[in-house]
């Protein structure tokens with residue numbers, strides 16, 4: 273099965289999230305309004321990092337990262353193209369966000385969750401990337417290590433928790449079927465993955481901290 277280095281896989285599968293907005297946002301009947309533009313800015317901030325900076329961060333670590341099957345990258349790119357189309361068509365055309373939306377408490381709560389979730393996600397991914405760098409420089413034979421510090425003291429996958437909080441913020445910000453749908457999709461994708469990662473850590477590392485939960489501190 274053909275594979276790609278993981279950083280190139282990420283670049284390929286996330287590229288539509290930056291290309292589709294350039295093609296369709298300006299066609300929306302509300303594209304010139306302030307609130308849709310602010311929503312676009314938040315969306316692009318997430319995907320500028322995910323598409324360009326995250327692969328760059330991955331590429332600068334050890335070359336030992338797991339390659340990505342080409343078919344995974346292509347299917348994910350198709351999903352991202354469709355999802356980006358739906359989100360951006362909603363905010364620029366089908367949804368209606370007058371300027372007072374920006375000054376509402378709901379917008380403030382959504383924006384706070386989005387930015388806080390993104391900060392958690394970027395930080396937590398950085399911890400994992402740094403573990404790989406350590407491995408590379410020490411030439412150890414074990415690929416994976418137990419991450420420590422910050423939210424890692426409470427949950428196994430704070431990167432997924434941050435991502436989920438981010439898209440919860442988006443669902444609140446856009447208050448739309450499109451935003452809710454993507455939030456539910458993200459939970460459905462990342463919650464089982466967090467449980468699987470957690471089980472794997474517990475099985476592989478006998479001294480894995482017992483107090484950690486997979487995704488939500490103290491709960492599950």
Ligand SMILES: NC(=O)c1ccc[n+]([C@@H]2O[C@H](COP(=O)([O-])OP(=O)(O)OC[C@H]3O[C@@H](n4cnc5c(N)ncnc54)[C@H](OP(=O)(O)O)[C@@H]3O)[C@@H](O)[C@H]2O)c1
Nearest residue numbers: 337338393397400401403404415416417431432435458461
């Ligand atoms: N919105 C969504 O639905 C969605 C879906 C998927 C992913 N994402 C986001 O995309 C990002 C990456 O997701 P992912 O599933 O690839 O994350 P992941 O499984 O946690 O892996 C992240 C990277 O860190 C490495 N890594 C993981 N655990 C490690 C450990 N204990 N020691 C050393 N290295 C370790 C992995 O290396 P290997 O590649 O070698 O395993 C991988 O390259 C996350 O921020 C996630 O939130 C979002």
